[in-house]
Amino acid sequence: xxxxxxxxxxxxxxxxxxxxxxxxxxxxxxxxxxxxxxxxxxxxxxxxxxxxxxxxxxxxxxxxxxxxxxxxxxxxxxxxxxxxxxxxxxxxxxxxxxxxxxxxxxxxxxxxxxxxxxxxxxxxxxxxxxxxxxxxxxxxxxxxxxxxxxxxxxxxxxxxxxxxxxxxxxxxxxxxxxxxxxxxxxxxxxxxxxxxxxxxxxxxxxxxxxxxxxxxxxxxxxxxxxxxxxxxxxxxxxxxxxxxxxxxxxxxxxxxxxxxxxxxxxxxxxxxxxxxxxxxxxxxxxxxxxxxxxxxxxxxxxxxxxxxxxxxxxxxxxxxxxxxxxxxxxxxxxxxxxxxxxxxxxxxxxxxxxxxxxxxxxxxxxxxxxxxxxxxxxxxxxxxxxxxxxxxxxxxxxxxxxxxxxxxxxxxxxxxxxxxxxxxxxxxxxxxxxxxxxxxxxxxxxxxxxxxxxxxxxxxxxxxxxxxxxxxxxxxxxxxxxxxxxxxxxxxxxxxxxxxxxxxxxxxxxxxxxxxxxxxxxxxxxxxxxxxxxxxxxxxxxxxxxxxxxxxxxxxxxxxxxxxxxxxxxxxxxxxxxxxxxxxxxxxxxxxxxxxxxxxxxxxxxxxxxxxxxx
Ligand SMILES: [Fe+2]
Numbered sequence: 339x340x341x342x343x344x345x346x347x348x349x350x351x352x353x354x355x356x357x358x359x360x361x362x363x364x365x366x367x368x369x370x371x372x373x374x375x376x377x378x379x380x381x382x383x384x385x386x387x388x389x390x391x392x393x394x395x396x397x398x399x400x401x402x403x404x405x406x407x408x409x410x411x412x413x414x415x416x417x418x419x420x421x422x423x424x425x426x427x428x429x430x431x432x433x434x435x436x437x438x439x440x441x442x443x444x445x446x447x448x449x450x451x452x453x454x455x456x457x458x459x460x461x462x463x464x465x466x467x468x469x470x471x472x473x474x475x476x477x478x479x480x481x482x483x484x485x486x487x488x489x490x491x492x493x494x495x496x497x498x499x500x501x502x503x504x505x506x507x508x509x510x511x512x513x514x515x516x517x518x519x520x521x522x523x524x525x526x527x528x529x530x531x532x533x534x535x536x537x538x539x540x541x542x543x544x545x546x547x548x549x550x551x552x553x554x555x556x557x558x559x560x561x562x563x564x565x566x567x568x569x570x571x572x573x574x575x576x577x578x579x580x581x582x583x584x585x586x587x588x589x590x591x592x593x594x595x596x597x598x599x600x601x602x603x604x605x606x607x608x609x610x611x612x613x614x615x616x617x618x619x620x621x622x623x624x625x626x627x628x629x630x631x632x633x634x635x636x637x638x639x640x641x642x643x644x645x646x647x648x649x650x651x652x653x654x655x656x657x658x659x660x661x662x663x664x665x666x667x668x669x670x671x672x673x674x675x676x677x678x679x680x681x682x683x684x685x686x687x688x689x690x691x692x693x694x695x696x697x698x699x700x701x702x703x704x705x706x707x708x709x710x711x712x713x714x715x716x717x718x719x720x721x722x723x724x725x726x727x728x729x730x731x732x733x734x735x736x737x738x739x740x741x742x743x744x745x746x747x748x749x750x751x752x753x754x755x756x757x758x759x760x761x762x763x764x765x766x767x768x769x770x771x772x773x774x775x776x777x778x779x780x781x782x783x784x785x786x787x788x789x790x791x792x793x794x795x796x797x798x799x800x801x802x803x804x805x806x807x808x809x810x811x812x813x814x815x816x817x818x819x820x821x822x823x824x825x826x827x828x829x830x831x832x833x834x835x836x837x838x839x840x841x842x843x844x845x846x847x848x849x850x851x852x853x854x855x856x857x858x859x860x861x862x863x864x865x866x867x868x869x870x871x872x873x874x875x876x877x878x879x880x881x882x883x884x885x886x887x888x889x890x891x892x893x894x895x896x897x898x899x900x901x902x903x904x905x906x907x908x909x910x911x912x913x914x915x916x917x918x919x920x921x922x923x924x925x926x927x928x929x930x931x932x933x934x935x936x937x938x939x940x941x942x943x944x945x946x947x948x949x950x951x952x953x
Contacts, residue, residue, distance in 0.1 A: 383722025390714035391416035393431035399735035409920035421475035425485035452507035452717035502721040504530030511720030512682035513541035516707035517737035522672035527685035528559030544727035560616035570640035586655030605671020688712035711794035744791025755922040775897035797911035799891035810869030819933035837905035
């Protein structure tokens with residue numbers, strides 16, 4: 339049993355208790371023996387075709403490690419989405435996966451990539467619009483993809499290589515990561531290799547069956563990208579538009595959006611695609627042909643430097659309402675087609691917590707699972723789970739109940755980093771969780787670095803900045819000290835899971851509430867105690883924190899509740915205009931360049947040394 343425990347250790351080398359050199363030797367020999375005896379199967383999933391590149395290792399059907407490349411290479415979204423670089427592999431994320439398991443590429447049983455050259459070729463042959471909208475780029479993309487398996491072969495991989503279609507990987511990332519025996523599975527994003535923007539599946543056992551599709555150029559994902567540019571943001575700023583929507587009145591532009599997008603029967607939607615011109619959206623630098631929106635809305639696009647006015651709030655609000663309508667319409671149809679009482683969601687649009695809440699609470703389903711990495715960063719997870727389940731026909735693994743699949747770091751590694759900075763003062767906290775809770779209650783802003791880094795776009799207590807949620811002024815404090823966020827972006831609370839019903843109106847409990855993927859109305863009698871985290875519409879994009887999946891974060895919040903009577907802390911991602919931090923070095927760098935008051939990292943409480951340069 340003890341050797342199994344060592345073999346299953348998924349933390350990166352250097353995180354266990356023994357000295358590092360001896361530990362790696364022990365781990366390697368133990369894993370080799372265990373693999374020989376148990377015939378463990380390792381499947382490496384990767385995503386690199388477009389953007390948000392990532393890697394995931396599945397061991398005997400269980401996700402054991404997964405991370406996005408952007409956290410290592412510090413490039414937002416990992417790489418640019420270009421036709422000439424789908425073979426730009428997430429090298430750091432792959433190395434992390436292999437090192438964590440103590441294996442090499444040659445030890446992998448299967449490698450899988452979320453893309454499908456056959457599907458792309460079929461789209462080209464049919465003359466359908468492609469992700470590149472340009473025959474030369476499409477050809478280049480198609481010709482570059484084979485470099486991916488070639489690179490693995492050159493590095494010593496000799497097993498089967500699997501291409502998994504983009505939307506299949508999204509669907510698998512939600513359905514196979516749930517423990518539902520069957521589920522209606524809805525994937526909504528901008529566009530996949532298959533020229534579809536939305537695909538619907540019925541998951542049963544270890545198979546996913548496609549039951550309905552919406553073909554590009556009708557695309558909810560692209561509608562959000564276009565509106566983001568129209569409102570003066572970047573293509574990737576859908577989350578900003580979602581936050582802005584709560585300030586607006588949707589009725590001003592309801593009729594206009596009804597002309598641009600509408601439901602169809604049975605269970606689909608269509609758009610005025612000739613007016614919306616999604617093909618002209620450019621990512622670098624962000625630009626789009628907004629003439630269709632200008633005509634429909636009777637409004638000129640907002641430039642980034644222009645003030646945000648009520649009309650901009652109202653555009654965002656109408657877009658959100660239209661999205662809710664379309665997603666709920668499809669969810670209802672999926673329920674009718676599949677007969678399932680369970681819903682799984684993935685694709686970038688599934689990061690929209692408002693639409694998720696409407697689809698679930700206003701819809702017919704009794705249970706919901708949303709993949710926490712619903713964007714393309716989760717495709718590595720989905721492709722690996724698809725191979726284990728659907729391709730190889732194995733039995734289902736456990737539910738992904740948390741998002742802590744990234745690297746962790748040992749006390750030695752943390753201390754080495756801290757010791758390299760004489761401008762820092764650090765000490766072991768006497769009572770770590772209580773000390774942090776006390777500092778929070780005193781109004782301090784704390785960078786919290788602990789355990790394994792989160793997969794997905796949300797910081798969930800391991801790479802977070804935390805603060806007192808009661809203080810309405812905390813938004814300004816955070817903006818001054820570290821985050822340069824727009825006024826309209828909500829700050830989320832991390833709440834003791836057992837306290838959620840007393841503070842929020844939750845019609846149907848779901849694990850999506852553990853990942854900031856649902857927006858719940860706060861109970862009116864609680865408004866005064868949560869001024870910093872209450873959005874303008876009195877909802878909160880909560881993280882329900884559980885003692886079994888993040889015991890330390892749970893204890894910190896419980897200590898804060900004991901001091902204040904408020905069972906939550908403000909939680910925002912630990913970064914400043916950069917990807918969320920990954921390593922102790924990242925944590926220290928961001929701590930030093932901002933005015934965060936304390937850094938709580940591993941067992942240490944860190945502050946900046948008093949500046950004595952002025953005497
Ligand atoms: Fe996608």
